[in-house]
Amino acid sequence: MTDYKKEQKYNYQIERILLEDSKKRRISSMDYYSFLIVRVGNCIFHEAKENSEIRQCGPNDMILIKPQKSIQLYWKSPKHPVELFWIRYSKELLKDLSDESVDFQKSIEVVPFSCISVSTDGGTAAILKNLFTRLERADKTEFAEELFEKNMLSLMLIAILRACIREEFEQQKKGQRQFVLDDLFAYIHRHITEEITLEELEKVFFVSRYHICREFKKQTGQTVHSYITKNRLKMCKKYILEGLPITEVYKMVGFGGYNHFFRAFKKEFGITPKEYYKSHMKER
Numbered sequence: 001m002t003d004y005k006k007e008q009k010y011n012y013q014i015e016r017i018l019l020e021d022s023k024k025r026r027i028s029s030m031d032y033y034s035f036l037i038v039r040v041g042n043c044i045f046h047e048a049k050e051n052s053e054i055r056q057c058g059p060n061d062m063i064l065i066k067p068q069k070s071i072q073l074y075w076k077s078p079k080h081p082v083e084l085f086w087i088r089y090s091k092e093l094l095k096d097l098s099d100e101s102v103d104f105q106k107s108i109e110v111v112p113f114s115c116i117s118v119s120t121d122g123g124t125a126a127i128l129k130n131l132f133t134r135l136e137r138a139d140k141t142e143f144a145e146e147l148f149e150k151n152m153l154s155l156m157l158i159a160i161l162r163a164c165i166r167e168e169f170e171q172q173k174k175g176q177r178q179f180v181l182d183d184l185f186a187y188i189h190r191h192i193t194e195e196i197t198l199e200e201l202e203k204v205f206f207v208s209r210y211h212i213c214r215e216f217k218k219q220t221g222q223t224v225h226s227y228i229t230k231n232r233l234k235m236c237k238k239y240i241l242e243g244l245p246i247t248e249v250y251k252m253v254g255f256g257g258y259n260h261f262f263r264a265f266k267k268e269f270g271i272t273p274k275e276y277y278k279s280h281m282k283e284r
Helices: 093-095 103-109 123-137 145-178 181-190 198-205 209-218 226-242 245-250 257-269 273-284
Strands: 002-009 014-019 022-029 033-040 043-047 055-056 063-067 070-074 084-089 115-118
Touching: 014 123, 014 245, 033 123, 043 115, 055 115, 063 145, 084 093, 084 123, 084 145, 093 103, 093 145, 115 145, 123 145, 181 198, 181 209, 181 226, 198 209, 198 226, 209 226, 226 245, 226 257, 226 273, 245 257, 245 273, 257 273
Parallel strands: none
Antiparallel strands: 002 014, 014 084, 022 070, 033 063, 033 084, 043 055, 043 070, 063 115
């Protein structure tokens, strides 16, 4: 990995980095709102936490990282390096650049992810790269350079946020058009032992929770919550018959507490977990 140039001015930082020597790098936003623009190469990344979604990035794609978040970047090999433009805005600068009509920090916080990749069209990518290069070469001796610099920072933010809005709009259209229950079933079963909320499903599938609930109920006759509970209970029955402790089984399949598990089990099967275990032991 080679750092081409790194600067810090006022309340922002810019850095041009070349990823080549290794095959991975952790990037942390610290107290900044970070925007990475892929100039050359292809990579994948995920948020630096367990079970986070892996995303792909290529030339002209952009990665957004909110404050106090980190990502892990991977690329193929030193023979296939990745060059990135990295700009970081402080909260103070976002406030300074905002006015009565636009609050940049609130606008960024609306983006429903702590880390996300966004595709940009050729025109937007060219604007962002030109602005980045101009900021690199900022010269305090030029006439009205500070004002010019602030205007460039504002233009870059506007271009970034417009790209985010377009991406979200396209994803929502795609989600509404292509949303199928098979994908939802697959996701639920992959994460059945974890907490699954409608808010999470909304973010994963880029479809409103109301659309998910309506389509799910229409096609299955039951709610998402009911479907998840029933499948967890089926797993519980299997583990109970395998001789696993009942006090551990409910935790293994994702029930939040024993009382919730006990009530759901009795409501679904008409007997308690212990009675179920005893009745099947007698049959053996």
